[in-house]
Amino acid sequence: MPRKSLVSSFLLLGLTFAAASEGAERHQGPLPTQRHKQVDALFAPWSGKGTPGCAVGISRDGALDYARGYGMSNLEYDVPITPQSVFHTGSITKQFTAFAIGLLAQEGKLSLGDDMRKYLPEMPDFGKTITLAHLMHHTNGLREQGQLLNLAGWRGDDLYTEADILWALTRQRSLNFAPGSEIVYGNAAYTLLGVIVRRVSGKSLRAFADERIFKPLGMADTHFHDDHTELVPRRASAYTPRDGGGWRISVPNIDHYGSTNLFTTIVDLLKWEQNLLDGRVGGPELIALMQTSGRLNDGTATLYGGGLHLEAHRGLRMVSHDGMDGGYRTDAILFPDQRLAIVALCNNGTIDPSGLTRKVAEVYLGEFLKNVMPPAVKVPEAELSELVGTYWSPLTDAVVQLEFKDGALRQVGVPTAFVPIGNGAFRPGESMHVWRFSKPAANAPRELSIKDAWPTTRDFIRVTEPMPTDSALAALTGKYRSDEVDMTYTVRVADGRLAIRWPRRDEVMLDAVGGDRFVCSLGTVTFTRAASGGVDGLTISHRRMRRLRAERLAVAEAPRSEAGPR
Secondary structure, three states: OOHHHHHHHHHHOOOOOOHHHHHHHHOOOOOHHHHHHHHHHHHHHHOOOOOEOEEEEEEEOOEEEEEEEEOEEEOOOOEEOOOOOEEEOHHHHHHHHHHHHHHHHHOOOOOOOOEHHHOOOOOOOOOOOOEHHHHHHOOOOOOOHHHHHHHOOOOOOOOEEHHHHHHHHOOOOOOOOOOOOOOOOOOHHHHHHHHHHHHHHOOOHHHHHHHHHHHHHOOOOOEEOOOOOOOOOOEOOOEEEOOOOOEEEOOOOEEOOOOOOEEEOHHHHHHHHHHHHHOOOOHHHHHHHHOOOOEOOOOOEOOEOOOOEEEEEOOEEEEEEEEEEOOEEEEEEEEOOOOEEEEEEEOEOOOOHHHHHHHHHHHHHHHHOOOOOOOOOOOOHHHHHOOOEEEEOOOOOOEEEEEEEOOEEEEOOOOOEEEEEEOOEEEEOOOOOEEEEOOOOOOOOOEEEEEOOOOOOEEEEEOOOOOOOHHHHHOOOEEEEEOOOOEEEEEEEEOOEEEEEOOOOOOEEEEEEEOOEEEEOOEEEEEEEOOOOOEEEEEEEEOOEEEEEEEEOOOOOOOOOOOOOO
C-alpha cells in the first residue's frame, strides 16, 4: 500500500505519530541476522527434540521479517514445529468474532446498541439490557461458561458444545454485576456473539469468516474449528507437564467457537495483523471500531476494544491479545505506530508467550521503549509481616491470601514476590499492577485495593472472623441444590476439613479462612444463614462467576436430576 494512503488511513483512525515513533520508522535496529540470533536465544530453552515449543513470526511494514519453529509439534511422532504448523489459538479468536459482528453492523444487519435478546430470545431477562457492545467489551456481567459447566458436572476431557453452553447460560437467574458498571473478562459473551453471527447472516461463523475474512486476506490455513473430529493437516498437538516428569497431551475437546477455537499459523496471523493496519478488509472505519475502547457507564475507558487489548507497552501504543486453552499458549502483539507485529503460538503449557513477545519487541524497538516500572523502595520486614493475612472482597466474594516467605510478601501459591513501591503500595514482580494497603483505623480491619490491567479496582478487607470449630464444620454438612446448574452438592467433613463433591467430579477440599467462608480450587465457598442463624445455603464465587447459589436441602428431601445435557 502506498505510504501516502497508509498515512491517510492512520489519520482516519485518529492516530498521532510521536517523535519517537517517527524515529522508530527510520531506525533499522540491529542487522537482521543479529536480531534473529537474539530471538533464537529467547526461545532456545524450547528448541530441542524432547520438548513442545513455539512458532514465532515477526513482520515489519507488512513484510515478513522472521518466522521459525522451536521444539516439537508432536512428541509421539517426532514432528518439529515449523512456520506452517497449525495451532489452536485460544482467545486470540475473539477479535475475529468481533470483526464478523462489525461487518454485519456495517451492512445495517445489526447494531452494537441492540439488546442481545433481540437475537437470543432464549436468554433470561435479567431486568437490565445487555447490548452487543456489552458483550464485545466484557461489560455484560454474564457468568463464565466453563465454570458453570464444571459445576454442572462436566469433566475437563468431556466434549463441550455450543448447546451445552446455551443450556447453562439460559438457566442463570442473576448476573455478576449490572451491565456497564464493571468489566470482567469472560468467554460466554463471545460464544453468544458467534451464535448471533449465524442467526443474523444465515451462515455459520466458520462459513461467514471464511468468505468475508480469511479468503480475502489469503489466510488459507485458518478456520474456526467446529468439529473436534475433523482432520487438520500440520496441526500441532498440545502438552502440559506430567507429575513425576515428562509430558501429557492437553488438547481441548470442544465443539463451540466464538470465544476460542480459531486454528491458524503464524504466517496467516501476521496477514491479519497487517489488516489491523491497512484495513484492506473491513476498511478504516471498522479497523477504528476494533481499536476503540469500550466504556463503563461512568465513562471510564476499559482499554478493551473489539476482541483486542488496547494497552501501552513501555510508552508505545500496542494492540494485542493472548490465548490459553488446554496446553496451548498464544500471543499476538502489534505496535501500530512502528508497524511491527509479533506472533508466538505455543503448544507447551509452561510457556509464557506474552512475556516472550515483549522481549522480542525489545530486540526490535529497545531504544524506544521507556522504563516505566515504579522503582523499588525499602520496607522493614516487620512492616511486611503486618500485611500477612486473608483478605475478602465484599463486592465479589473473592479471597486472596498473603504470606511472608523468603524475605518477601507473596500471595499464597504464587511464586512472584511483591515489590514495595512506596506509600503502602506494591507491584507483583515486574508487573505494572498495584496492590495498595491502607493504614487501618482504630478497631477496624486493614483494607487492600488491587488495580490490575482492568480499570475496575477490586477492594478487600482483612478477614478477622475466627476459624470454625469441629462442631461448626459439622453444622455445615449436608446437601445443597442449585437449579441454575441442575446439580446437588454434598458437603461432608473429611480428616478435619470440609469437602464438597458432586456427580462425575472429584471431591474438592475446602480450606477455612474464617467464619463461614472457605477457599478451594473452585474459588470461594461461603455458607449463608437465615435470619434465625441457621445455615440455609452456600454460594460459590470466582473472578468470573459471582455467588452462584445452592439452597440447603432438608434431610428428607430427595434431590432431583443431577445432570444436564451431554
